[in-house]
Amino acid sequence: MKKNTEQLELEFQEKIDNEIKIEPKDWMPDAYRKNLIRQISQHAHSEVIGMQPEGNWITRAPSLRAKKILLAKIQDEGGHGLYLYSAAETLGVSRDTFLQWLHQGKAKYSSIFNYPTLNWADMGAIGWLVDGAAIVNQVSLQKTSYGPYSRAMVRICKEESFHQRQGYEIMTKMARGTKEQKQMAQDALNRFWWPALMMFGPHDSDSAHSSQSLKWKIKRESNDTLRQRFIDKTVPQAELIGLTVPDPDLELQPNGSYKTGEINWDEFWNVVKGNGPCNKQRLAHHKKAHDEGRWVREACLAFAEH
Amino acid sequence: MKNKLFKYTLRLGDNALILGHRLSENCSKGPYLEEDISITNTALDLLGQAEAFYKYAAQVEDAGRTEDDLAYKRPENEFYNLQLTEQPNGNFAHIQVRQFFIDAFNYYLFSQLKESKDPTLAAIAAKSLKEVTYHLRRSSEWMIRLGKGTPESNQKTQQALEDLWQFTHEMFVADEVDETLLKEGIAADLHKLKEHWDAKVNEILEQANLQRPEDGYHATGSKKGYHTEYLGYILAEMQYLPRAYPDAKW
Numbered sequence A: 001m002k003k004n005t006e007q008l009e010l011e012f013q014e015k016i017d018n019e020i021k022i023e024p025k026d027w028m029p030d031a032y033r034k035n036l037i038r039q040i041s042q043h044a045h046s047e048v049i050g051m052q053p054e055g056n057w058i059t060r061a062p063s064l065r066a067k068k069i070l071l072a073k074i075q076d077e078g079g080h081g082l083y084l085y086s087a088a089e090t091l092g093v094s095r096d097t098f099l100q101w102l103h104q105g106k107a108k109y110s111s112i113f114n115y116p117t118l119n120w121a122d123m124g125a126i127g128w129l130v131d132g133a134a135i136v137n138q139v140s141l142q143k144t145s146y147g148p149y150s151r152a153m154v155r156i157c158k159e160e161s162f163h164q165r166q167g168y169e170i171m172t173k174m175a176r177g178t179k180e181q182k183q184m185a186q187d188a189l190n191r192f193w194w195p196a197l198m199m200f201g202p203h204d205s206d207s208a209h210s211s212q213s214l215k216w217k218i219k220r221e222s223n224d225t226l227r228q229r230f231i232d233k234t235v236p237q238a239e240l241i242g243l244t245v246p247d248p249d250l251e252l253q254p255n256g257s258y259k260t261g262e263i264n265w266d267e268f269w270n271v272v273k274g275n276g277p278c279n280k281q282r283l284a285h286h287k288k289a290h291d292e293g294r295w296v297r298e299a300c301l302a303f304a305e306h
Numbered sequence B: 001m002k003n004k005l006f007k008y009t010l011r012l013g014d015n016a017l018i019l020g021h022r023l024s025e026n027c028s029k030g031p032y033l034e035e036d037i038s039i040t041n042t043a044l045d046l047l048g049q050a051e052a053f054y055k056y057a058a059q060v061e062d063a064g065r066t067e068d069d070l071a072y073k074r075p076e077n078e079f080y081n082l083q084l085t086e087q088p089n090g091n092f093a094h095i096q097v098r099q100f101f102i103d104a105f106n107y108y109l110f111s112q113l114k115e116s117k118d119p120t121l122a123a124i125a126a127k128s129l130k131e132v133t134y135h136l137r138r139s140s141e142w143m144i145r146l147g148k149g150t151p152e153s154n155q156k157t158q159q160a161l162e163d164l165w166q167f168t169h170e171m172f173v174a175d176e177v178d179e180t181l182l183k184e185g186i187a188a189d190l191h192k193l194k195e196h197w198d199a200k201v202n203e204i205l206e207q208a209n210l211q212r213p214e215d216g217y218h219a220t221g222s223k224k225g226y227h228t229e230y231l232g233y234i235l236a237e238m239q240y241l242p243r244a245y246p247d248a249k250w
């Protein structure tokens, strides 16, 4: 006998509650599928668009070692994009369609990549803060309810912790270097601190997708919980290398946790809506490469059909 | 002798660094993500080779310079990379044709050098040969795929062959450094190398429905430090930080 939707939904939620992973062929509510398609593709686009701000310094990396590490790091991010596109494709949407949505502005990517990289210390700040924030989020997502997404996260997390350490190493060298290097390091922290905190998304009370995502265990912890974990981990690291977190209201509380000033949510929503310093540039770069690659992809298809 | 070995090793490092740098410029600009990653892989292999050759060159020179000094503190006219390696990325066909020409050259070069009487050069060549074997397979496959793909891809690849052909001749021009070290059993025999290279290029182009270009202008001079206009810009960008902040450690 065919089960009705209500029964299917009940069984689905029971699986979730019992920590049984949902797999591509399993029944799932439409809204769960849509939510996942949105989140995983956004995550994949973030990895790929994230190659650009760091790519901006490849040709100016100041030593052979630094050049190799940066290039390998950016290549890893491209690899993360691949895993995530594959995970998203298991939900029945092709990579071409994901890219179309990206180019049409229907799909988002993390706003952090709409900020420019202006000095070499930014390569440190991105690894330390941006990969650092990503890890906090992704470690939590290793337990997400959708099997392919969870497995992609496990692979990705291993590499992200390397990136975070390499970034902090650059930052340490810069902060302990010449006067100019120290200035670059502080400047990079000044510019990336707040956007890094914004990476966790709006406050729980203002988050449109949060409660349903938590019930379905797509997300395992709330935005504010994850953000606080990142802050508490990162502030002492800044102090250790003599840098100042650009927040006059920052305060260590008796419970060992840091209280911060209020995030500029107007800026956050503006960048999300497309009005950030590099939104147009990042998308145009991706579109241009994609368009210029059209004849190559066509050649591959034609050749494969011979 | 020492000076000649230094120069010979430096040239090998310069070829790897400048081509690796050019490929690294392409990161995030590939025609699709998998290929973007593959090109970066080749760039990383080449940067690793550059590092190994520079380390050895610095050791041979024994003047207190490091591999980074050699990469970041030399002026343009002390770089000895083949002019082919510094040519701009152009379109994807230019990237793959440039790569194919150099991969074929490197493949036969390192096949000879792994038998070099200089044990360090032989060791670096043997390690690099594994990477270059893979590079050559990849760029040969691209020649065939693009040559036989669509009329557009065939035409673009033929055009890239025509554009870059003038830079292939200097790969085989031997100077006194090559000749002296060849006699010592250290350097590769460029004459033999050219025969192998020609045969490989002819074989792949034929499979790819592409024409070997007619010989015309022969670009030359890199072994004396003469370059095309492009190298100056590569170095201006690459060397900017170490030159602007000479006291800084990165």
Ligand SMILES: [Fe+2]
Residues within 6 Å of the ligand: A047, A076, A077, A080, A156, A160
């Ligand atoms: Fe990543």
Ligand SMILES: [Fe+2]
Residues within 6 Å of the ligand: A077, A131, A159, A160, A163
């Ligand atoms: Fe990363």
